[in-house]
Amino acid sequence: xxxxxxxxxxxxxxxxxxxxxxxxxxxxxxxxxxxxxxxxxxxxxxxxxxxxxxxxxxxxxxxxxxxxxxxxxxxxxxxxxxxxxxxxxxxxxxxxxxxxxxxxxxxxxxxxxxxxxxxxxxxxxxxxxxxxxxxxxxxxxxxxxxxxxxxxxxxxxxxxxxxxxxxxxxxxxxxxxxxxxxxxxxxxxxxxxxxxxxxxxxxxxxxxxxxxxxxxxxxxxxxxxxxxxxxxxxxxxxxxxxxxxxxxxxxxxxxxxxxxxxxxxxxxxxxxxxxxxxxxxxxxxxxxxxxxxxxxxxxxxxxxxxxxxxxxxxxxxxxxxxxxxxxxxxxxxxxxxxxxxxxxxxxxx
Amino acid sequence: xxxxxxxxxxxxxxxxxxxxxxxxxxxxxxxxxxxxxxxxxxxxxxxxxxxxxxxxxxxxxxxxxxxxxxxxxxxxxxxxxxxxxxxxxxxxxxxxxxxxxxxxxxxxxxxxxxxxxxxxxxxxxxxxxxxxxxxxxxxxxxxxxxxxxxxxxxxxxxxxxxxxxxxxxxxxxxxxxxxxxxxxxxxxxxxxxxxxxxxxxxxxxxxxxxxxxxxxxxxxxxxxxxxxxxxxxxxxxxxxxxxxxxxxxxxxxxxxxxxxxxxxxxxxxxxxxxxxxxxxxxxxxxxxxxxxxxxxxxxxxxxxxxxxxxxxxxxxxxxxxxxxxxxxxxxxxxxxxxxxxxxxxxxxxxxxxxxxxxxxxxxxxxxxxxxxxxxxxxxxxxxxxxxxxxxxxxxxxxxxxxxxxxxxxxxxxxxxxxxxxxxxxxxxxxxxxxxxxxxxxxxxxxxxxxxxxxxxxxxxxxxxxxxxxxxxxxxx
Numbered sequence: 016x017x018x019x020x021x022x023x024x025x026x027x028x029x030x031x032x033x034x035x036x037x038x039x040x041x042x043x044x045x046x047x048x049x050x051x052x053x054x055x056x057x058x059x060x061x062x063x064x065x066x067x068x069x070x071x072x073x074x075x076x077x078x079x080x081x082x083x084x085x086x087x088x089x090x091x092x093x094x095x096x097x098x099x100x101x102x103x104x105x106x107x108x109x110x111x112x113x114x115x116x117x118x119x120x121x122x123x124x125x126x127x128x129x130x131x132x133x134x135x136x137x138x139x140x141x142x143x144x145x146x147x148x149x150x151x152x153x154x155x156x157x158x159x160x161x162x163x164x165x166x167x168x169x170x171x172x173x174x175x176x177x178x179x180x181x182x183x184x185x186x187x188x189x190x191x192x193x194x195x196x197x198x199x200x201x202x203x204x205x206x207x208x209x210x211x212x213x214x215x216x217x218x219x220x221x222x223x224x225x226x227x228x229x230x231x232x233x234x235x236x237x238x239x240x241x242x243x244x245x246x247x248x249x250x251x252x253x254x255x256x257x258x259x260x261x262x263x264x265x266x267x268x269x270x271x272x273x274x275x276x277x278x279x280x281x282x283x284x285x286x287x288x289x290x291x292x293x294x295x296x297x298x299x300x301x302x303x304x305x306x307x308x309x310x311x312x313x314x315x316x317x318x319x320x321x322x323x324x325x326x327x328x329x330x331x332x333x334x335x336x337x338x339x340x341x342x343x344x345x346x347x348x349x350x351x352x353x354x355x356x357x358x359x360x361x362x363x364x
Numbered sequence: 365x366x367x368x369x370x371x372x373x374x375x376x377x378x379x380x381x382x383x384x385x386x387x388x389x390x391x392x393x394x395x396x397x398x399x400x401x402x403x404x405x406x407x408x409x410x411x412x413x414x415x416x417x418x419x420x421x422x423x424x425x426x427x428x429x430x431x432x433x434x435x436x437x438x439x440x441x442x443x444x445x446x447x448x449x450x451x452x453x454x455x456x457x458x459x460x461x462x463x464x465x466x467x468x469x470x471x472x473x474x475x476x477x478x479x480x481x482x483x484x485x486x487x488x489x490x491x492x493x494x495x496x497x498x499x500x501x502x503x504x505x506x507x508x509x510x511x512x513x514x515x516x517x518x519x520x521x522x523x524x525x526x527x528x529x530x531x532x533x534x535x536x537x538x539x540x541x542x543x544x545x546x547x548x549x550x551x552x553x554x555x556x557x558x559x560x561x562x563x564x565x566x567x568x569x570x571x572x573x574x575x576x577x578x579x580x581x582x583x584x585x586x587x588x589x590x591x592x593x594x595x596x597x598x599x600x601x602x603x604x605x606x607x608x609x610x611x612x613x614x615x616x617x618x619x620x621x622x623x624x625x626x627x628x629x630x631x632x633x634x635x636x637x638x639x640x641x642x643x644x645x646x647x648x649x650x651x652x653x654x655x656x657x658x659x660x661x662x663x664x665x666x667x668x669x670x671x672x673x674x675x676x677x678x679x680x681x682x683x684x685x686x687x688x689x690x691x692x693x694x695x696x697x698x699x700x701x702x703x704x705x706x707x708x709x710x711x712x713x714x715x716x717x718x719x720x721x722x723x724x725x726x727x728x729x730x731x732x733x734x735x736x737x738x739x740x741x742x743x744x745x746x747x748x749x750x751x752x753x754x755x756x757x758x759x760x761x762x763x764x765x766x767x768x769x770x771x772x773x774x775x776x777x778x779x780x781x782x783x784x785x786x787x788x789x790x791x792x793x794x795x796x797x798x799x800x801x802x803x804x805x806x807x808x809x810x811x812x813x814x815x816x817x818x819x820x821x822x823x824x825x826x827x828x829x830x831x832x833x834x835x836x837x838x839x840x
Contacts, residue, residue: 032757045768052772
């Protein structure tokens with residue numbers, strides 16, 4: 016069958032004109048839609064402007080009347096605005112903003128959003144509820160802790176930490192211990208919201224009941240700890256540690272909060288079989304070390320690993336008790352060409 | 365076989381091709397309309413200011429640069445101006461012979477650094493690594509010339525963040541572009557790569573390397589390309605996205621998981637369309653591993669690029685694109701109807717091969733067939749005219765759908781009369797411009813077979829060429 020038999024000229028022409036007609040109709044729709052969008056944008060700007068000025072007055076300590084938005088989706092503009100203002104406000108202003116939020120029953124609306132699954136509503140609501148320290152929202156927020164969307168999961172954990180440190184830390188510890196892919200770098204940041212003493216107690220407790228792999232992950236959470244009171248526990252764990260990652264983790268903590276007398280504890284790790292541990296040991300000594308470990312560092316400068324040699328050389332060079340002339344004489348005394356090279360590199364830096 | 369049979373067969377081949385292609389377009393139109401509505405519903409309220417900053421993963425932006433002394437400082441400054449919590453900038457000076465390195469050293473007070481550079485992906489030798497004293501997030505890798513892909517690979521080797529963003533030296537970015545592009549990684553942990561929409565910068569207002577105000581260009585060639593880009597991104601890529609069928613992430617601006625890119629071996633030096641080839645290879649590799657993954661497309665206009673404003677440059681660009689497309693599809697041909705490759709291997713990739721790759725041959729033969737038919741009288745003039753009318757009508761319809769998507773989503777071109785001008789262009793492009801494009805694509809295919817014929821059937825990577833012969837790839 017030839018084409019003209021299958022598709023008559025009339026049918027082809029009709030199809031062609033049909034597409035033209037359809038295109039023109041869509042063009043008209045585009046124009047109408049554009050106008051509609053413009054109006055929506057205006058409305059959004061109006062709401063934001065109106066509430067901004069009201070919230071500004073509340074932040075200044077006045078209490079003008081606050082009405083709830085009329086339409087459901089206008090709430091999201093309001094919540095986003097509130098979150099923005101809250102984040103940049105000083106503590107007094109934040110208190111006033113919380114009063115304003117309570118005046119508008121923001122909690123009830125935010126709770127409704129948390130019950131739903133619309134990500135954008137959820138995330139806005141998390142922020143507000145976290146700032147309001149809304150305890151009654153915890154069960155609803157906890158349902159999202161296992162969300163597959165990383166941003167929802169992380170936000171839920173962060174909000175729980177802000178509302179209830181103990182529960183939040185429990186979530187962080189559980190996930191870090193049980194999940195090899197846990198987002199530890201984020202958890203370290205969240206730990207900043209947690210009281211140091213409480214953080215240290217719970218972490219030490221968790222570590223004591225963990226396997227080596229779990230311990231290696233949990234140690235990372237100590238990065239936010241600045242309290243040197245945990246040092247005795249860390250020293251004890253380091254002495255008992257066997258797993259290279261665990262040892263490296265503890266060495267890192269000692270580098271952050273350790274004291275000069277820890278160098279005797281750290282120094283033997285310069286000769287550990289794991290290159291990673293030796294690098295960490297040299298790094299730690301570069302921060303806390305004194306002149307007493309110089310000989311060990313000089314030996315480490317002949318290590319088979321370039322990184323260990325360099326880090327050991329840096330530890331010597333960074334030592335404030337060694338002056339320029341002494342550095343020159345150390346360099347002269349080095350016989351090993353690799354050690355000289357590492358030392359030279361560290362000096363150049 | 366009689367002449368009549370030949371004509372009959374040819375008629376049906378062209379018709380089946382025409383109907384198949386347009387049916388795919390209609391389906392893509394439909395899925396892109398659904399996708400954009402869903403996306404806008406999600407993105408409509410995204411206005412968290414900085415409240416999610418601490419949840420955003422750090423990103424390394426890799427900028428390959430060869431003889432870019434005039435633009436490189438502005439490019440780096442424009443990246444510094446991006447609204448993103450933690451950005452590392454790695455400029456890879458790919459053996460520049462001008463003052464690129466000196467300009468960078470002077471502008472950012474660069475000093476040598478001992479930071480780790482792991483040669484995980486083999487590249488041309490790295491000569492030195494410098495870091496800015498004033499802005500510690502700026503790094504410069506000086507290496508021997510190896511081409512754009514090689515330079516990007518060196519940047520990926522140096523990258524220490526979980527995500528790496530590869531851009532062109534002349535990309536013009538939206539201030540919030542990184543925050544927009546990182547979204548798929550935050551919402552779905554299966555995401556391994558994401559690309560955004562690239563728009564035409566000609567005629568726009570640009571300040572300090574960032575887009576200030578979008579305008580339509582005044583001249584016709586860039587205007588044609590505005591309509592083309594809208595079509596390509598807003599219904600082409602958006603239509604494939606829900607099925608994990610995105611086959612191209614523009615080299616102008618793409619975000620990848622560093623470990624995935626390193627795992628597949630990075631960009632392929634020697635490939636003209638290294639951006640497309642990488643995405644196809646990721647599809648191939650991850651489907652081989654039977655891994656759950658997603659390659660995402662973000663419809664927000666995140667990056668702007670200057671398009672050719674004269675016919676010669678446009679011609680070269682289109683020939684090069686087609687050549688690169690052919691290289692990419694042939695090098696990843698094992699993805700074609702590959703068991704276990706899902707929608708990507710069964711639909712999206714075959715579409716690239718059959719319609720985007722070899723389609724130009726069918727189209728060119730179609731034009732030839734109609735011309736000969738009219739001359740010899742086996743096609744009637746009214747019938748040819750009517751079919752031409754359908755083709756134009758459908759072409760305009762497809763363009764209008766992308767205008768519609770643009771209008772219900774981002775509404776970038778909102779000046780009075782912009783829509784009318786775009787409509788006018790969508791009509792005009794059917795008279796000459798489209799045919800010219802088919803012709804250039806045909807040359808691109810020819811060039812592939814004449815210069816790259818040795819690559820027929822190459823599936824696995826053969827290694828890394830240090831010296832790329834193709835000048836267009838080597839010199840950006």
